[in-house]
Amino acid sequence: MSSRFGLRFFHNARQSMLRSQQRFASSSPAVGTNAVPPNPAAGNAGQGRVAQLWNSPVGPKTVHFWAPVMKWGIVLAGVSDFARPAESLSLSQNLALMGTGLIWTRWCFVIKPRNIFLASVNFLLFCVGATQTSRIFLYHQSLKDSTLGEEAKKAAKEEGHLIEGMVKDPQGALKRAEKA
Template sequence: MSKVYKAVVTVADRFVPGKLRPLWEHPAGPKTIFFWAPAFKWGLVMAGLGDLKRPVESLSVPQSVSLAATGLIWSRYSLVIIPKNYSLFAVNVFVAITSLYQISRAIKYQQALKEKETAKPSAQ
């Protein structure tokens, strides 16, 4: 741990109320990277939610597939590590859900395009 981080934690230690002590002292609590990594990963979820308004033709299927796979893999991992990291689990479930939804949008769009192409020759 860096000296600055240790100093900040030491100062903050004095102000943590007794009721929040168990969370503060938890092996995956705010004193560790196990807390901060999932906290910052919520940015991916917010970006995924922002992409829900994105035009479907501009979605990247490979990107969505990789995010969905990452979310699923890390969701599983977060439950087998010690200590179990439920915040990591939650964020990765949401990463996977938003990505799977984007994949479904892209697949429906591609199917609709194919249906239009097959319908054109019969209309002539």
């Protein structure tokens, strides 16, 4: 039974490969002819806008569409933090948002297919992170007139002490969070 399944699998795989080779050969112009190869952009010319979007390499049938849609949630959460006071914002979290937004914006132009929708989401994620980070730095600067580097070190130490406290005493951290 298992050997029969294996033979059937390889037979079907070979047939599939031959069919795809035939499709490729029939879509390319014959060698030595003056035939013009088909334009991939013009392949959807007879379709409507909705059909073009649906069949696009970054359309709703692909992860290239749904990943940016889901990532908008992170951007909207960052935007909603604009209403929070700067002393309650996390510097490390907003630096991470800023860094990932910047890195992935660049990467969206490198990958194929190039995904402008995802690049726009990542760029706005960078903008949200940069805005929140600047708010945090300006808040700390207003408390004490010191250099920007000192403020970054101080904020990082505060975040580190907070995390250490959570690791050492998770129950106590939970109780302090419930009080706040």
